[in-house]
Amino acid sequence: MKKFLLPLAGCFFLVLAACNKNNGVQISAIAGKWQQTKLNLHQTDAQAVHDTTFTSTNFSDQDFYQFNGDKTAVISKSGNFSFSGKSIVIPAIELSDWVTHYTYNIDDTVLNLKPTEQVNPEDISLEKQTIILLDNNHLILQISYGDSYPTTPNIQGSNTSGLVATAYFTKL
Numbered sequence: 001m002k003k004f005l006l007p008l009a010g011c012f013f014l015v016l017a018a019c020n021k022n023n024g025v026q027i028s029a030i031a032g033k034w035q036q037t038k039l040n041l042h043q044t045d046a047q048a049v050h051d052t053t054f055t056s057t058n059f060s061d062q063d064f065y066q067f068n069g070d071k072t073a074v075i076s077k078s079g080n081f082s083f084s085g086k087s088i089v090i091p092a093i094e095l096s097d098w099v100t101h102y103t104y105n106i107d108d109t110v111l112n113l114k115p116t117e118q119v120n121p122e123d124i125s126l127e128k129q130t131i132i133l134l135d136n137n138h139l140i141l142q143i144s145y146g147d148s149y150p151t152t153p154n155i156q157g158s159n160t161s162g163l164v165a166t167a168y169f170t171k172l
Contacts, residue, residue, distance in 0.1 A: 034169035036063040
């Protein structure tokens with residue numbers, strides 16, 4: 001009888017461990033400061049396909065996501081990016097508008113951000129992003145805008161339907 005109990009107990013613990021395994025992203029994996037290095041805007045609508053890519057030369061040290069172990073985050077940006085280019089913040093008094101504080105959680109591969117302060121209406125779209133890639137040095141986040149999202153002023157045109165923004169980061 002003891003010959004059967006030991007293997008049976010081993011199988012039970014293996015099954016239990018497999019059930020508790022989380023295939024999603026762990027908070028500890030995303031913790032740290034991530035410098036933005038690339039952004040691709042892609043939109044397909046009834047009239048045309050729009051595709052614009054910004055490279056590392058378009059970003060400064062002010063373009064980053066900082067994820068802390070206590071599930072707080074800071075997102076900083078040096079300007080708005082659109083199909084027509086980058087608009088840069090010049091007046092220093094407005095720089096505080098470009099740094100936003102959040103709490104965050106990760107549900108499988110979805111990064112959920114909740115602002116801890118009042119944010120600009122165009123920043124509401126940052127609240128739910130899909131983690132495409134996360135390793136020790138690289139993070140790729142994607143936001144798909146559908147009909148449920150409000151019109152975003154910093155994206156050229158009045159309709160964000162069909163817009164996908166993919167942001168690339170390197171860990172500092």
